[in-house]
Amino acid sequence: MTTTTQQHTASDLFAQALRYENRADPYPYFAQLCRRPVVPEENGTWLVSGYHEISRLLRDPRVSADRRRPEEEQPIRKSLLVEDAPRHDQLRHQVTEQFVPRIMGLRDHIDGLVTGLLDAHTSQRPGQLDVVGDLAYPLPVTLICELLGVPREDEPVFGSIARRLTRGLDPVETQTEDELRELREARGELVQYLEGLIADRQAAPADDLLSGLMFGQGSDAPMDPIDLRVTLALLLIAGHETTVNLIANGTLALLRHPDLLARLRAEPDLVTPLVEEVLRYDPPVQMSGRSTLADIDLGGTTIPKGSRVRLLLAAGNRDPRRFSDPDRFLPDRPGNAHLGFGGGIHYCIGATLARTEAQVALTALARRLASPRLVAAPPPYRENAILRGPDRLLVSFDRLTPDPRSV
Amino acid sequence: MNASETPERIVVVGASLAGLRAAEALRDEGFTGELTLIGDEPHAPYDRPPLSKAVLSGWLTTDHTELPRVRDIAARWLLGTSATGLDLRARRVELADGRQVAYDRLLIATGTRARPWPQQQGGTLHGVHVLRTRDDADRLRTALAAGPGRVLVIGAGFTGGEVASVCRDLGLEVTVVHRGDAPLASALGGVVGRAATGWYRDAGVDLRLGTTVRALEGDARGRLRRALLSDGTVVEAEVALVAAGAMANTGWLAGFGLAADAHGVACDHTCRALADDGTPRADVFVAGDVARWPHPLYPGQLLRLDHWDNAVAQARTAAHNMTRPPHDHRAHRPLPAFWSNQFGVNLKCLGLPSLADQVVVTQGSLDEHRFVAAYGHRGRLIAAVAADSPRVLDGYASLIEAGAPFPPELNATDGPDRLLPLDAGFAHRPAPVPDRPTVPSIPPAPSLRSVPAGHE
Ligand SMILES: Cc1cc2nc3c(=O)[nH]c(=O)nc-3n(C[C@H](O)[C@H](O)[C@H](O)COP(=O)(O)OP(=O)(O)OC[C@H]3O[C@@H](n4cnc5c(N)ncnc54)[C@H](O)[C@@H]3O)c2cc1C
Ligand code: HEM
Numbered sequence: 057m058t059t060t061t062q063q064h065t066a067s068d069l070f071a072q073a074l075r076y077e078n079r080a081d082p083y084p085y086f087a088q089l090c091r092r093p094v095v096p097e098e099n100g101t102w103l104v105s106g107y108h109e110i111s112r113l114l115r116d117p118r119v120s121a122d123r124r125r126p127e128e129e130q131p132i133r134k135s136l137l138v139e140d141a142p143r144h145d146q147l148r149h150q151v152t153e154q155f156v157p158r159i160m161g162l163r164d165h166i167d168g169l170v171t172g173l174l175d176a177h178t179s180q181r182p183g184q185l186d187v188v189g190d191l192a193y194p195l196p197v198t199l200i201c202e203l204l205g206v207p208r209e210d211e212p213v214f215g216s217i218a219r220r221l222t223r224g225l226d227p228v229e230t231q232t233e234d235e236l237r238e239l240r241e242a243r244g245e246l247v248q249y250l251e252g253l254i255a256d257r258q259a260a261p262a263d264d265l266l267s268g269l270m271f272g273q274g275s276d277a278p279m280d281p282i283d284l285r286v287t288l289a290l291l292l293i294a295g296h297e298t299t300v301n302l303i304a305n306g307t308l309a310l311l312r313h314p315d316l317l318a319r320l321r322a323e324p325d326l327v328t329p330l331v332e333e334v335l336r337y338d339p340p341v342q343m344s345g346r347s348t349l350a351d352i353d354l355g356g357t358t359i360p361k362g363s364r365v366r367l368l369l370a371a372g373n374r375d376p377r378r379f380s381d382p383d384r385f386l387p388d389r390p391g392n393a394h395l396g397f398g399g400g401i402h403y404c405i406g407a408t409l410a411r412t413e414a415q416v417a418l419t420a421l422a423r424r425l426a427s428p429r430l431v432a433a434p435p436p437y438r439e440n441a442i443l444r445g446p447d448r449l450l451v452s453f454d455r456l457t458p459d460p461r462s463v
Numbered sequence: 464m465n466a467s468e469t470p471e472r473i474v475v476v477g478a479s480l481a482g483l484r485a486a487e488a489l490r491d492e493g494f495t496g497e498l499t500l501i502g503d504e505p506h507a508p509y510d511r512p513p514l515s516k517a518v519l520s521g522w523l524t525t526d527h528t529e530l531p532r533v534r535d536i537a538a539r540w541l542l543g544t545s546a547t548g549l550d551l552r553a554r555r556v557e558l559a560d561g562r563q564v565a566y567d568r569l570l571i572a573t574g575t576r577a578r579p580w581p582q583q584q585g586g587t588l589h590g591v592h593v594l595r596t597r598d599d600a601d602r603l604r605t606a607l608a609a610g611p612g613r614v615l616v617i618g619a620g621f622t623g624g625e626v627a628s629v630c631r632d633l634g635l636e637v638t639v640v641h642r643g644d645a646p647l648a649s650a651l652g653g654v655v656g657r658a659a660t661g662w663y664r665d666a667g668v669d670l671r672l673g674t675t676v677r678a679l680e681g682d683a684r685g686r687l688r689r690a691l692l693s694d695g696t697v698v699e700a701e702v703a704l705v706a707a708g709a710m711a712n713t714g715w716l717a718g719f720g721l722a723a724d725a726h727g728v729a730c731d732h733t734c735r736a737l738a739d740d741g742t743p744r745a746d747v748f749v750a751g752d753v754a755r756w757p758h759p760l761y762p763g764q765l766l767r768l769d770h771w772d773n774a775v776a777q778a779r780t781a782a783h784n785m786t787r788p789p790h791d792h793r794a795h796r797p798l799p800a801f802w803s804n805q806f807g808v809n810l811k812c813l814g815l816p817s818l819a820d821q822v823v824v825t826q827g828s829l830d831e832h833r834f835v836a837a838y839g840h841r842g843r844l845i846a847a848v849a850a851d852s853p854r855v856l857d858g859y860a861s862l863i864e865a866g867a868p869f870p871p872e873l874n875a876t877d878g879p880d881r882l883l884p885l886d887a888g889f890a891h892r893p894a895p896v897p898d899r900p901t902v903p904s905i906p907p908a909p910s911l912r913s914v915p916a917g918h919e
Contacts, residue, residue: 115858117826117835117875140876141826141855145833349874353865361874390491401854 066095070103070366074230074441080434082342082441083383086371093375094355101364105371107378107395109355113367115400118352123345123364125228133282135290137402144401150276151287152405154268158203159409166413169195170420171459179456184431187421187449192303196413200295204288205264206253217246218296225442250285265291291406299410301340301445302331303417308449309334309385310422311430316387320422327415330387334414335373335396337385342370342444344398369395426455470567470746471496473785474556476546477572477712478502480510481751481774485570486536488782498538499564501556503545506597512771514600515625516804519607520632525597546573549719551738554746567746568785571716571728571736572778574752575709575769580617585679590687591703594622606702607633614638615690615700617676619646623706624659624805631666631806638669638698640676640690643890651812651848653888654822655836658829658850662806671696679703709769711753721747727755727767733792734781748785750777759796760845760864761815770801798860802853808832811853814846814863816887823884826855826875835859838887839869 066089072078073085086105089095093106104110113119121138124130136147173191177183185191197215201208220242223235231239254270261267266288272278279287309330310317320326346365351358359365372395374382379389397404404410421428431450438447473489475482478500486498502508509528517523541558548557549569556564577593580586590611592603607614607630616627619641630637643649645656646663663670675693682688690698711727721744722729722737728749730736734756735743749756751774755765780795802811816822819838827834827850835855838846844867849856862871870882 112858112861115854116861117855117858117873117878119858120876142877145877349876350872400857403854 066092066103067097067099070097071229074227076437076439079437079439079441079444082370082444083374086368087374087383089368090371090375092355094357094359096359096363101366102359103366103368104355105368105375106355107372107375110367110369110372110395111399112354113346113352113365114395114398114402116352118348118350119346119365120349121402122347125364131286133286135286137290141401146276147283147287148401148405150269150272150279151291153276154265155203155291155405158265159412162199162409163412163416166195166199166416167420169198170416171462174420174424174456175458177456178458179453182452182454183456184450184452185425185456187307187451188300188304188446189448191417191421192300192307192449195303195417196295196299196410199409199413200292203265204291204295205257205262205266206292210249210253213245213249214292215296217242217249218293221246221293222297222440222443226440230441246289247285250288251281253288254281254284294404294406297440297443298340298406299413301443302334302410302414304446304449305338305340306331306334306414306418307421307451308430308435308446309338310418311428311451313385316385317422317428320419324419326387327419329389329392331411331414331418332392332394332396333385333387333389336379336392336394337373339370339373339394339396340443340445341396341398342442343368344402367395369398420459423460424457425451425453426457428453468567469496470494470785472499472566473497473568473570474499474501474564474566475570475572476501476556477570477574477751477753478504478540478542479508479572479574479751480530480771481572481574481778482570483508483530483536484533484775485572485750485778485782486538487533488779489786490534490536492782492786494782494786496567498536499541499566500538501541501544501546501558501564503543503559504596504598505543507540507542509597511595514597515594515622516629518600519604519626519629521604521608525601525604528597546715549716549721551720551744551747569747570781570785571747571749571753572751572774573712573715574774575711575727577705578707578710580679580703580705580707584677585681585687586705587685588679588681588687589685590681590701591679591705593705594626595709603702603704607635611635611701613698613700613702615640615676615698615703616706617703618706618708619643619659619663619670619672620650620706620708621647621801621803621805623704624663625803626704626706627663627668628666628805628807631668636669638671638700639663640671640674640692640698642673642675644672646670648888649817649890651816651836652819652822652838654829654885655816655848656888658834661830662808662832666806709752711767713753726765727753729765730754730756732757732759732794732796733784733789734777734795735784745789748781750774750781756795759794760798761818766799768799768801770799772800773797798864808850809853810848810850811856812846812848813856813860814838816846816848817889819845819887819889821869821884822887823870823882824879825871825873825882826877827852828879835875837869837871839884842869843867844869844871 069085069089073082089105093109094104096102120140136144177185220238224239257266269279344367348359348361348363350361376382397407428451431452435446435449475486508530510530513523513528545559546556547559554566577595580591613636614630616623616639619639624646627637627639645653646659648656677691677693680689710725713723716723720739722739728736730749731743734748736747736749737743752769755767758766776797777795780793784792799815800813816838819840821839822836825835825837833851835849835852844862847859870884
């Protein structure tokens with residue numbers, strides 16, 4: 057029957073997109089998937105790859121953010137990412153109330169951090185920079201630790217936990233037994249670590265987000281210790297494992313489009329639409345998940361109640377029905393309402409922060425790197441398929457000049 | 464030149480939201496010819512929604528309401544001059560100062576104005592306000608900042624509610640007199656209207672329902688002092704806001720051959736203005752609050768939407784069609800959408816609730832200030848209203864467009880265990896004094912000639 061072959065093809069294409077060999081460029085598979093915007097896999101999970109279809113599901117009241125596999129155990133408490141109304145809305149309100157005022161007016165501070173990170177590599181001679189290790193990773197990590205109130209010296213402990221946990225987000229089929237065991241261990245370590253941190257803060261309140269949530273300084277009630285731990289874990293991981301890819305993917309795009317790099321030097325305002333185009337063209341978060349609470353007619357078919365759904369944000373971002381020339385990197389495209397930060401009630405809380413970090417970092421790279429070139433094309437990628445990005449991004453240059461503004 | 468040729472001169476009358484966005488879209492569409500914007504207000508285009516919200520509360524001054532420019536439009540601006548006439552044959556707009564401006568394509572975007580209080584009932588008294596323009600807002604803001612003993616708001620529609628709400632925030636005593644049984648009821652029905660009654664009362668508004676103002680009375684110096692109400696009571700107030708709906712700015716078109724009246728200028732689904740014999744003009748287009756057109760979702764009538772979103776969308780469609788041959792024209796059929804902020808509640812609405820026969824709360828609950836209400840007509844979902852859940856509401860758009868069954872099966876995680884549809888509670892049409900959004904009850908197109916000249 058034709059449907060079975062088509063279904064087989066969809067699962068197959070998705071499996072291809074997830075294979076590590078294709079990590080540097082999964083997009084041809086997404087493009088093929090996108091031809092059928094809503095299809096079931098053999099295992100009953102639905103793949104949604106059309107822009108409009110994803111957009112609708114992100115906002116559909118018949119959809120739950122709970123994306124657990126049936127065989128998975130129920131967590132003690134769901135984080136707001138996978139929680140539904142009304143609890144989601146309460147948690148989100150508590151977080152935004154603390155988060156938003158703390159990130160306002162942060163641009164100068166971010167600028168200072170970027171300058172400092174690059175100053176460490178200033179050179180009048182040809183050299184190399186690992187954009188991931190030297191800039192894209194330490195920047196967001198420093199910021200999220202400062203915001204939340206995580207001591208910077210704990211970062212190595214925490215960074216290792218975060219890396220192992222992030223891998224755990226990928227489809228279970230793609231993980232080895234060892235990785236799954238590591239994941240369980242990492243979860244245990246994280247709980248321990250955060251409980252310690254919460255206890256410290258309980259004893260000695262500070263001016264950070266953690267204290268804010270704990271004591272409920274805003275209009276909201278204080279968060280109970282379990283919600284606090286779950287929320288903190290979400291923010292820390294989001295802060296560690298996403299923005300790094302935005303900065304790295306943006307750097308890659310600039311190195312692959314020297315004309316744009318030149319334009320960015322001449323026209324600093326270009327950085328705003330440029331970062332948006334990175335979020336469309338090469339999104340740091342490639343997919344998300346949902347489940348259905350009722351039958352949903354979509355894209356010419358019906359997703360039955362109780363189905364798990366994968367929203368392939370990276371595919372929707374290149375849907376030719378929505379974006380013309382979807383495979384071209386065009387910062388000037390009008391109406392670039394990409395899906396990079398999701399949409400609807402779970403729209404990314406960190407979007408403003410992530411945008412600012414990427415804008416500042418890319419502007420500084422453009423300003424200070426003379427004749428940058430990619431050392432390995434494509435660069436080596438991390439294992440992760442969902443939070444996807446380069447592991448290292450070596451760039452060779454003729455010079456890395458001091459910040460021209462401070463000279 | 465012929466209507467199917469590329470236009471060289473485009474004139475836009477009405478330099479506000481629809482006019483400006485159309486001008487920008489014309490340039491986006493590649494129009495490189497001469498572009499003229501004519502507006503009777505002296506100000507550069509500004510945004511009206513803040514006037515009844517942030518401006519009145521003092522958060523924003525009116526010079527900060529200017530509309531952001533999306534792109535450079537290289538236009539000739541004729542501001543502070545009104546258009547007074549139109550010569551369709553010679554393709555010329557006449558201005559009050561005697562000038563004439565020739566066009567190849569004309570866009571009419573003259574919007575609406577606030578319905579004034581009748582002069583013989585106290586409309587000329589000092590202290591009686593309407594709210595449509597920047598200057599209106601400055602005057603009302605000054606009057607409120609002076610700390611009047613009581614403010615009278617006539618009409619509990621969207622504008623009336625917003626102003627009453629700001630007055631309470633400013634610590635002013637407010638009486639709202641409303642003809643209907645509940646605030647917002649003509650737009651959103653009795654069920655949501657009853658919830659809104661609670662918002663008014665909780666905020667400490669003296670709300671008089673089922674009541675009208677007989678007359679406004681002043682002192683010897685012509686300053687407002689009191690209002691006489693239909694129930695025989697008297698309200699002492701030094702400031703009154705008349706929020707009794709809007710009238711289309713079509714006076715300047717009377718007698719020049721277009722199907723225009725106090726309800727608006729009739730046009731087709733591609734924004735082409737209709738001549739008074741009902742045929743579309745290839746060279747005159749209409750957009751924004753002044754336009755009435757047949758919308759496929761609402762057959763049998765001409766729709767006028769006094770909504771921000773509609774003005775922007777219709778301006779874009781009109782601009783596209785003005786620069787293209789007819790076979791390339793796009794239809795304007797948006798899902799109506801608007802918002803309002805009052806009494807700490809963010810209200811957002813999709814579709815046209817006023818056409819519904821039933822309503823059901825699908826998420827949250829009415830007395831929690833946070834809910835979504837879905838509206839049905841003959842078993843189909845046609846509209847939804849959200850209080851403090853704007854992002855949630857977006858999810859209903861595709862269901863409304865698809866005409867999903869009503870009551871909708873959502874199983875929303877914050878929904879009730881069982882959906883209990885109620886009578887939507889709309890007074891029988893014609894509705895009371897319309898405020899935005901307005902759907903005038905009028906005879907179906909194309910019998911345009913029979914459109915009554917003076918509704919109400
Ligand atoms: C106080 C207030 C609050 C609002 N709040 C909301 C809200 O919360 N949500 C929402 O969706 N909508 C709201 N609206 C409605 C929204 O502002 C309108 O839908 C929008 O302004 C329509 O734009 P327009 O360009 O079609 O018309 P207008 O903005 O009315 O512009 C028409 C322009 O044409 C000018 N003009 C008229 N006649 C002539 C002539 N003969 N010659 C030259 N110029 C002329 C007018 O002076 C005016 O400047 C609000 C409106 C008001 C007044
Ligand atoms: C480039 C960087 C980032 C990208 C691309 C990104 C992307 C996303 C996406 C796609 C979602 C929606 C998930 C879904 O709908 O299932 C999301 C949600 C979220 N993001 Fe981000 N994110 C980034 C950075 C951050 C940062 C820096 C933080 C916080 C410090 C953050 C915090 C969150 C939170 C808390 C949510 C859940 C919101 C909710 O469920 O209501 N993100 N993000």
